Amino acid sequence: MSVFIKSFYQKFFPARQLLIRQNGEVKHVILAPWFQVSVVLLVLATITWVGISSFRVYSQTNKITDIEQSQIDKQHVWQKQVSQQKALHAKQLEQLAVLEQKQALLQGMIESLPASISKDTIKLEEQLDSPINEDKGEFHEPLVDENPKNKHAALITPTTFAARYERLNKFYEQNFALIDEQINVRHNAILAMLKGAGLESALEQHLALGTQTAAQGGPLDVFDETKIPSQFLAIADKLLVLNNLESFLTELPNSLPLPAAKYYISSNFGLRKDPMNNRRAFHKGVDLAGWHKTEIFAPADAVVLRAGRNGGYGNFIELEHKNGLVTRFGHLNKIKVKKGQAIAKNDVIGLMGSTGRSTSTHLHYEVLLDGKHVNPLKITKALSRVR
Secondary structure, three states: OHHHHHHHHHHHOOOEEEEEEEOOEEEEEEEOHHHHHHHHHHHHHHHHHHHHHHHHHHHHHHHHHHHHHHHHHHHHHHHHHHHHHHHHHHHHHHHHHHHHHHHHHHHHHHHHOOOOOOHHHOOOOHHHHOOOOHHHOOOOOOOEOOOOOOOOOOEOOOHHHHHHHHHHHHHHHHHHHHHHHHHHHHHHHHHHHHHHOOOHHHHHHHHHHHOOOOOOOOOOOOOOHHHOOHHHHHHHHHHHHHHHHHHHHHHOOOOOOOOHHHOEEEEOOEEEEOOOOOOEEEEOOEEEEOOOOOEEEOOOOEEEEEEEEOHHHOEEEEEEOOOOEEEEEEEEEEEOOOOOOEEOOOOEEEEEEOOOOOOOOEEEEEEEEOOEEEOHHHHHHHHHOOO
């Protein structure tokens, strides 16, 4: 082995002379074998160092590029998550606005229910009194689950929001359906009663007058109908119609003008034998017999058309009510109102007597609809069934 090395050394690194000419003189430098070996080793070491350094720089550059690309990818993912987060938050706010409008409409309808519909049947829950909003901390902008390993993790699904939203939405639907059912029952009962009592024309007059602008006003406070389902708005419209019908009922002479314990019916409406001559005749009212000077009450709000003596009626009062209805009172002992006077329901208008064409103390009571006589008992009985 040493012979081979020595032979290789002598063959490739023999002593060499290097001639150098300078300023007309020639000099020679002998390059010893060991010097040549040293130079070669130095060159090889330099090449190796440059190669290793270049490889390290290249590797490091690739790593930096990979890190930068990774950061860019993470930034894109984070931006996508932020966009999803904002979209989800906007959706939650929109759902919240819908719930709040539903609640406002439901509360307004409950407060507007007529006395004929019990509010106790509407089972309100705590959520109705405590509407969901961002300040409660339950509905907030979705948050990212941050941890030391990944500060931009996936979005947390707001299950509490979704669960409560569904629960409240179902709650509103149930209550609107319950109100709708009760409105329909009451509405149909009133229409059936009015038809049975022959008061359809009075209702038509009431509805016609209702389209006219009355003395109304106040600050504008409307619902955002774009956020309320159309079926809920339809139920609200039904309630408005029902309240109009209920208002109509209060305008009718829905009771007899005497307390129940103060009279008895001595002669009904319709065909009878006249008490004076015993001939067949048509009785246009009902006779309510009672004690002398029993107080007579107005059966509904009205204006006095006539008050005074009127032939066979004796002391007589005629009241004009709304919707084409007129009531008449005869045989009074005393009249306590004047022509043109506005009176309210249950105001005392006179005292029972036996003036005019009368055999004994009683009140002759008539009801006219559009100038035609109707049976007062039929109206009062029909109205009493829907109070």
